[in-house]
Amino acid sequence: xxxxxxxxxxxxxxxxxxxxxxxxVGIVKRIAQELQDGWYVxxxxxxxxxxxxxxxxxxxxxxxxxxxxxxxxxxxxDGEEDADLINAGKQTVTLLPGATLFDSATSFAMIRGQHxxxxxxxxxxxxxxxxxxxxxxxxxxxxxxxxxMDLVASAENIIVAMMHTNKKGESKILSNCTLPLTGVxxxxxxxxxxxxxxxxxxxxxxxxxAPGVSVEEIQNxxxxxxxxxxxxxxxxxx
Amino acid sequence: MxxxxxxxxxxxxxxxxxxxxxxGGFGLCGIPENCIGSLVKKxxxxxxxxxxxxxxxxxxxxxxxxxxxxxxMISSYVGExxxxxxxxxxxxxxxxxxxxxxxxxxxxxxxxxxxxxFTPAGFGTEVAEGKEIREFNGKPHILESALTADxxxxxxxxxxxxxxxxxxxxxxxxxxxxxxxGKITIAEVEELVEPGELDPNQIHTPGIFVQRIFQGVDYExxxxxxxxxxxx
Numbered sequence: 001x002x003x004x005x006x007x008x009x010x011x012x013x014x015x016x017x018x019x020x021x022x023x024x025v026g027i028v029k030r031i032a033q034e035l036q037d038g039w040y041v042x043x044x045x046x047x048x049x050x051x052x053x054x055x056x057x058x059x060x061x062x063x064x065x066x067x068x069x070x071x072x073x074x075x076x077x078d079g080e081e082d083a084d085l086i087n088a089g090k091q092t093v094t095l096l097p098g099a100t101l102f103d104s105a106t107s108f109a110m111i112r113g114q115h116x117x118x119x120x121x122x123x124x125x126x127x128x129x130x131x132x133x134x135x136x137x138x139x140x141x142x143x144x145x146x147x148x149m150d151l152v153a154s155a156e157n158i159i160v161a162m163m164h165t166n167k168k169g170e171s172k173i174l175s176n177c178t179l180p181l182t183g184v185x186x187x188x189x190x191x192x193x194x195x196x197x198x199x200x201x202x203x204x205x206x207x208x209x210a211p212g213v214s215v216e217e218i219q220n221x222x223x224x225x226x227x228x229x230x231x232x233x234x235x236x237x238x
Numbered sequence: 239m240x241x242x243x244x245x246x247x248x249x250x251x252x253x254x255x256x257x258x259x260x261x262g263g264f265g266l267c268g269i270p271e272n273c274i275g276s277l278v279k280k281x282x283x284x285x286x287x288x289x290x291x292x293x294x295x296x297x298x299x300x301x302x303x304x305x306x307x308x309x310x311m312i313s314s315y316v317g318e319x320x321x322x323x324x325x326x327x328x329x330x331x332x333x334x335x336x337x338x339x340x341x342x343x344x345x346x347x348x349x350x351x352x353x354x355x356f357t358p359a360g361f362g363t364e365v366a367e368g369k370e371i372r373e374f375n376g377k378p379h380i381l382e383s384a385l386t387a388d389x390x391x392x393x394x395x396x397x398x399x400x401x402x403x404x405x406x407x408x409x410x411x412x413x414x415x416x417x418x419x420g421k422i423t424i425a426e427v428e429e430l431v432e433p434g435e436l437d438p439n440q441i442h443t444p445g446i447f448v449q450r451i452f453q454g455v456d457y458e459x460x461x462x463x464x465x466x467x468x469x470x
Contacts (some may be wrong), residue, residue: 065408066338066339067264067265067267067408067411068264068410068411069408074467075465075466075467076466076467077466077467077468077469078466078467078468078469079466080466081461081464081465081466082407083266083267083409083459083460083461084267084268084395084406084407084408084409084459085407085408086264086265086267086408086461086462086463087408089463090264090265090266090267090318090462090463091463092461092463092464092465092466093465101405101407101408101410102410103342103405103410103411103414103415103442104264104290104338104339104341104342104411104415105339105342105343105345105346105414105415107339107342108338108339108342108343111339112357112359131362136364139327140327141323142323142326142327142333142335143315143316143317144313144314144315144316144317144335145314145315145335145337145338145365146314146315146337146338147337147338147339148337149337149339149340149359149360149363149365150337150338150339150340150357150359153337153358153359153360153361154358154359180363180364181362181363181364182363183361183362183363184361184362184363185362
């Protein structure tokens with residue numbers, strides 16, 4: 001008999017920080033609403049990983065981890081972790097029924113060849129033309145781009161999960177990125193602690209507000225061009 | 239055909255100062271622990287290392303960095319190693335950061351006799367500087383060249399004297415593509431089995447890509463981010 005593998009949602013203990021009107025969980029809950037049945041999805045390291053906890057009912061998606069795994073399951077039970085089974089964030093994971101393992105070149109063939117329907121990743125800055133920066137702060141921090149450049153250059157659907165402003169309150173939603181770019185004109189949608197925005201025709205278009213956040217507050221926190229048309233609804237979470 | 243050598247010290251014979259090495263692994267998963275140990279012991283220096291990551295401060299390639307044995311790193315992500323970041327920001331270490339998919343494909347191409355290829359990854363970024371740009375299907379692509387190495391060092395789960403390899407879990411990662419791209423490829427395996435024991439249908443890396451093989455010892459298999467849930 002094959003071992004019955006769990007389809008329970010991922011569980012990750014995090015310190016929920018109230019970094020704005022929405023916390024990390026709010027952001028990922030909103031992004032999870034974008035998932036469509038049958039999609040293959042790549043979740044970036046950090047906040048995007050949490051999207052897996054909030055898959056809407058009745059929706060079946062498979063998560064791709066660029067280190068060579070499709071059909072990624074929950075974190076293992078304590079004591080059942082396997083050093084040979086990790087995700088792109090180097091965390092121990094499990095396999096779901098139907099999972100598959102492959103080498104790095106095959107993994108990026110899936111990504112570059114547009115077989116993955118959605119990429120969710122974090123960013124330090126996003127610009128109104130869809131540019132994204134998330135891998136380097138010159139002279140201070142260089143972690144490398146990992147798979148982010150391959151993902152953003154090829155994915156048809158890219159959602160960025162990020163905070164609207166930095167710790168100093170400066171906007172990260174910009175007319176032009178100031179940091180070295182990860183990709184050009186590629187981001188289509190941004191979900192922040194304040195808003196959901198679509199990027200088209202060289203501008204951010206406000207689609208939804210976080211609960212309790214006014215259009216003015218979003219405008220004040222946005223350095224790039226923000227188009228506001230008509231009544232902007234609040235995000236519906238839960 | 240018998241490619242078996244006794245141990246990692248024998249396997250790395252011929253690796254000299256200044257050579258270019260490929261080392262398989264993603265983070266600490268699927269790294270050739272035994273051969274790294276022997277490179278540290280033999281103090282071979284001035285190495286150019288092609289590996290997706292650079293280990294952590296006290297394990298994996300971090301051990302070579304500690305002893306300043308690496309002149310240049312070619313990687314995609316190096317965020318877990320403080321010593322690496324310090325050496326890089328001080329200009330003590332040359333670093334070439336490459337998008338992960340381009341790194342994998344450049345190794346694969348090197349092993350497959352394809353000198354270069356076009357990819358959209360990195361267009362409009364620092365990665366594209368000095369590289370030929372060409373448009374295909376209305377989209378700009380950059381020309382990336384193949385990578386090869388004097389020695390490729392990979393880690394597999396099972397292998398046989400022919401050099402045939404089977405990997406386990408996500409420890410496969412860069413190992414198969416790097417195995418293809420070494421002028422000499424060394425495979426260390428957890429279990430070396432008799433010829434004919436591996437099912438030909440299940441072999442991931444055909445032995446033609448491997449020149450030396452040995453059964454490794456004392457695998458630590460350190461977990462970088464142990465993440466678990468409780469049964470309750």
